[in-house]
Amino acid sequence: MHDATRDSGLTGEQPVVCHHDPGPNNTVFRGGVPVAFIDFDTAASGDPLEDVGYMAWTWCVSSKADWPPVAAQAAQVRVLADAYGLSAARRAEVLDAILDRQSRNARWWAERLSDSSFRLAGPEQIASRIAWSEREHAYTSANRLVFAEALR
Known part of the structure; x- marks a missing residue:
């Protein structure tokens, strides 16, 4: 696309x-x-990295205990970057794109909490999505060096 x-x-x-x-x-x-x-x-x-960062997060990265270890997740992020054909300079931006999307996702859902016209999810489901986005952001941040090394 x-x-x-x-x-x-x-x-x-x-x-x-x-x-x-x-x-x-x-x-x-x-x-x-x-x-x-x-x-x-x-x-x-x-910017293409908006989609690449989101794909890297939702397809390759997860803080869930039953997911592969972070090194294996980082290797998958590298596979995605390779498949997309990112230059070395753009590869260096993928991690920030993931973190940005996790932050934006949490903010977007937080805005839905105060929107009384929003009917696609209830307050509990919205709170869960905010918590998930924040947990994923913390996980990605904590493992920043592993992801960065895989993308070099």
Whole structure:
């Protein structure tokens, strides 16, 4: 999608159109293999690292005890960066893109708590999503060196 929208006139001042939510929950799988993204309601112009950072977080990084150890997660982030074809300079920005997206996710959900017209999730579910985003941010921050080393 990024390549298709680059220089398309759809991007405004930004380089590409981003999905802005390319997580597993917005992916169509066939035979256990991801084949397409869906749910483009948040698509808008942006920097490719906005999507790459979000994908790295939601596909590769988790503080859950039943996930692989951080070194294995960092290796997966590297695979994603390699597959996307990031330059060395852009690879160095992936970790900040992950942390930024985790912070923005927590803030976005926190704003929903005070929005009485928001009906897609109740207060308990919103609080859970905020706590998850903050926990993931703390985990990523605590393991910053491991992720950074994998991306070199």
